[in-house]
Amino acid sequence: MTEQSAPFDVRLTAIRYAAQDTNLYEFRRLDGAPMPPIAPGAHIDIHLPNGMMRQYSLTTAEGDPNAYVVGIKKDRASRGGSKFIHDQLKVGTVLQLGGPRNNFPLDEKASHTVLLAGGIGITPIWCMAQRLQKLGASWEMHYSCRERPEVAFIDELSKLPNVKLHIDAESNGKFLDIPGIVAAAPAGAHFYCCGPIPMLNAYEEATKSLPEGHMHIEYFTAKEAAALDGGYKVRLERSGQEFTVPPGKTLLHVLRDAGVDVSYSCEEGVCGSCETVVISGTPDHRDNILTEAERKASKTMMICCSGSKSDLLVLDL
Structure with a gap:
């Protein structure tokens, strides 16, 4: 980040x-x-x-x-x-x-880049496309919208031959063929997707066999519900404070109620502003930012939505 x-x-x-x-x-x-x-x-x-x-x-x-x-x-x-x-x-x-x-960085060294956008998810994808075009890189974009009036940046995109537009209303009810796009991409390609939840779910399914680090995704809304099981303690290493997180409350709510000054914004695990270093314990990750490898390492967590699988969680706060 x-x-x-x-x-x-x-x-x-x-x-x-x-x-x-x-x-x-x-x-x-x-x-x-x-x-x-x-x-x-x-x-x-x-x-x-x-x-x-x-x-x-x-x-x-x-x-x-x-x-x-x-x-x-x-x-x-x-x-x-x-x-x-x-x-x-x-x-x-x-x-x-x-x-x-930046929780959605572009790997500019990829041999080929496949960009997929749905609706307003075009905003970070269009930013990537402009950069790749300037670099003279190998790339393609697939942009899906429900109806043609909803297509943003249409004048600029229409000038680029490697951009393919999919309009649901003009495709006999067929949605963007994400599995087909993934299958047709050259070996070693990197994939980026931003759009509505159904599209992201289809994208995750289609790219689950890709090598680690080749699949990139950004969510606008939470994918998982926040951890509300409670029943664990959290210790703040720097201040020495210790709190019990009860059922029905998030870790962030407990810290805020106690007057602890912590950074946060979305409260859904999609923005990264509350990312906190974990000293010990096993977080129950519920964010949409950390990779599977980062979740396993558990060096950091998003305290707005994640909880703890261990009885005690020690944070660098």
Whole structure:
């Protein structure tokens, strides 16, 4: 994961139409300084005036160094994030950004790269495509949307011959053939996917036999329910504090209730802001960030959603 800067003040300087219900939002620092550097796959935290914090992927890593641009789709089931942004944010609004963080980094040395995007999942994937195109790398993209008006960046993508667009409404009800795409890729290819949960589930199934490190995935929402079994203790090594996590509460809730200052944001294990070093104990991992190898090593955990399989968990806090 990339290191993140402390939250900083920005102004919303432009809002541009990208597709049906999807806008591009451009932010610039109030002090005029360059934005922290980013790489494809990075996302930022947007601290909203309504008290919420939401994470959104950056659409370009090599554009204006003084600006960040994110693509945000107005979710019909919005809990107040995307709806607030679309309905309330105006050009000139001042707010704070946190990050950047990158839990979805691009391996630029891959012999061939296969990019798969579904809906608004195109935002980090398009960022990767621009970088690969600039490098002259071997790559292909498969982008699926329910209907054609929902396709973002369509003018730019239509100019690239290695981009294939799949429109569900125009395909006799057939969804993107992910197993076929994986099977047709050359040996040694790296795969990246971001999109809705059904697509990610199909992608995980199709790529389960790939060599370790060749399958990359990013979730926008939690894949697993948070660990709420409780019944274990957590010790904070630096402060010496010890707490019992009861059934029905997450580890994060217990620490917050006790006034412990910890970093967190999404509370679903998808953003990485609460990643904490594990000194001893066996975490019950429920995040969507750590690889299987990282889960087995259990050197870190996401305390917002994960719990403990051991009676005592010792954290570097």
